Amino acid sequence: MENKELFSSYKDYVNKEISVKGWIKKSRESKNVGFLEINDGTFFENVQIIVNSNLENFKEIFSLGLYAAVEVTGVLVEPENAKQDFEIQANKISIINNSTKDYPLQNKRHTFEYLRTLPHLRMRTNAFNAVFRVRSELAYAIHKFFNERGFLYVHTPIITASDAEGAGEMFRVTTLDLNNLPKDDQGKVDNSKDFFGAESNLTVSGQLEAEGFVMAYSKVYTFGPTFRAENSNTPRHAAEFWMMEPEIAYCELKDVMNLAEDMVKYIVKHVLDKLPEEMKLFDSFVEKGLIDRLTKLVNSEFKHVTYTEAIDLLEKSGKKFEYPVEWGSDLQTEHERYLSEEVFNGPVFVTDYPKDFKSFYMKLNDDGKTVQAMDMLVPGVGELIGGSQREDNADKLLQMMEEKGIKKEDYEWYTNLRRFGGVPHGGFGLGFERMVMYVTGMKNIRDVIPYPRTVNSMKHS
């Protein structure tokens, strides 16, 4: 019987013989009795096994290495004065496989730094086990939320010729032999000889392609890997990460914000409901008060403020910031956290940013200076989500491309979406790892990605 099933239905098995399998997470032997905690990974809590020393392979069992795998047959009992609800008195223990002496995880707390060197093993420890369970349930909650609301899930391409919003460095994808490159007349690399017949890169966003789909389905979302070749060795940067980008049509910016608010509440609530044991671990050992903070978020009403009002509030605050506050400059994390933590005491949307530091596809306001952008700021983190109404007027879009130095000819298909029945639409992007960090309290992006890819980090696992 799987551990998860056992924990949910152990009452049916009291004083009955059952069989369970699992890896040995703890092992303790005393004179006449031994104790094992085993876990098959289907549920967070370990199953307690009591082993009487007269069991025929008692000595062998307690000489097994940590994480050896066993199958236990025994009687389930409800102990008095024990912290666990049930335990199993072993009648028979079969060894499925031992673990060798050089097994690198011992029964003590290892640092996250050390565990980062073992991406193929660290999910066997409690904290990482819980992180990746939360990651899995958050991903599922996203799919469930959008499917229930009739959104189409679209797999936008990973390999792309476009550089999306001109956002940051990209990874080149090639099948050319770097030690024997084909050259053109000018002695430059002949990209027409490459696999796709042109230079191609890894995507930084699926938004533009999703905008094609939203003009056929009205409600779509992407959820897949995206890439940035930024040479930044920080706790917040990874070269490969997952993004979720919904897009809706026949809408205004307020609809985009309502969608973002509903989605965040839905997926956080899903994890709180579904994984109470895991969330308790984070609340106890990673970030005190985490569950309160998330519960408050689920029950709060998100606030709204324009960028211009926000600058005013920051200027009047009298607080000394590291980065100066000035209309026309982007908000820094310290400003964002001050707004959500001190001013609004909860999540807040900041809207209508100056066009100068925002993307070319955002809808221009009538003032000609600001665009219909929105960022969702949350306590403890700052920006969690960024989105906008999209420019749906082809001429204004071309004008903004011109201003921002974007090659119009590369985006003809995109501009044409406005000419062929283009309707008001908008959407947002959620960096999925940022969400996992927000929900778990983990502070390093490397610790929420199964096998993280960061600068100078390539290993075989």
Added chain:
Amino acid sequence: MENKELFSSYKDYVNKEISVKGWIKKSRESKNVGFLEINDGTFFENVQIIVNSNLENFKEIFSLGLYAAVEVTGVLVEPENAKQDFEIQANKISIINNSTKDYPLQNKRHTFEYLRTLPHLRMRTNAFNAVFRVRSELAYAIHKFFNERGFLYVHTPIITASDAEGAGEMFRVTTLDLNNLPKDDQGKVDNSKDFFGAESNLTVSGQLEAEGFVMAYSKVYTFGPTFRAENSNTPRHAAEFWMMEPEIAYCELKDVMNLAEDMVKYIVKHVLDKLPEEMKLFDSFVEKGLIDRLTKLVNSEFKHVTYTEAIDLLEKSGKKFEYPVEWGSDLQTEHERYLSEEVFNGPVFVTDYPKDFKSFYMKLNDDGKTVQAMDMLVPGVGELIGGSQREDNADKLLQMMEEKGIKKEDYEWYTNLRRFGGVPHGGFGLGFERMVMYVTGMKNIRDVIPYPRTVNSMKHS
């Protein structure tokens, strides 16, 4: 009101005034009355609009281009002797956006070939609209199936140093300037100067990394993009496609086959239940008898046969095949289809293939010649799924790597999974596009991928 909501609840609105938005899919004008069919993409069927010629902007409405977007306010009525259940008698029509004269989709049937040149628009046509709706629901059904069964969803890395099973050509990922490559002492490209400090590639499979996770959770699956740089311009090859790979522990090969059977039935049934209108289109216009074939699959019990028995059946069949039938050679599609269509008249698992043409990680049988591999063959297609029990003995795994010329030092972490409490485990892979093709009857992989990536195909959309 969205079209989908309208279709499911129109009875509540009979003789009432409502508002709907949508793109004009059809437009027909006669003397005193005009007809529009509009659709906002939330539901497959169009909404019928009756426009009396005394409407003030009647002429303007019927001079709009195809796919112009409008908002209609009018009274919902149940017509007699009409094929649709309801229609709307317009009181007011506002134009949201027109479509220009050069809109490339006209109200006639375009060829799939022509539509492939318009990946940003083709989902506006009925067939492609239905294909991508099926794709979306199949993806959701996969997540739902595995989540309900307690599987962990793991995002295995896209950029990788390993070449997985040595399977086929890979795409190189680099940030090196190809026109100015750093060289080492021997004049070769210095890969240590690349972004990750080593040569890196796009993944061909997440299985090996998922095996790390299954040793912590017992039940996991991956679902994400994978890549093959195969220079094959066929209807079945794409350079970028999605793979779904579950992995289970404490299991035998029969458990892996049961899982595959349950999953295929579940996701096909999900689509049949959820998208009857779309499936009817495929049944009528793409593959006659499709719904019958799929319904039969859902209700059938899958058969089992060993490779050795299958070869025997093929040899005895008296049928003339293009490729010779011989113990030791892989089965070709013609053999696979013959087995599932003629011999078993339904889905069949072929198991225990010769080790020579199977992957190094498959568990060796006691005969020393065959491995515990399985392929699921289905009528009309041949192989839909391939999987295996994994070799869980470190020494036998190393021996097989030796035989197959796999660099052991690259897979030390993988071999160690066997040494550190490795338990019997197995899994399978489903090429997601193949599943979409199977369920829709579409015959070209380019027609089931939103923006397909094939050799020499890079476009800006």
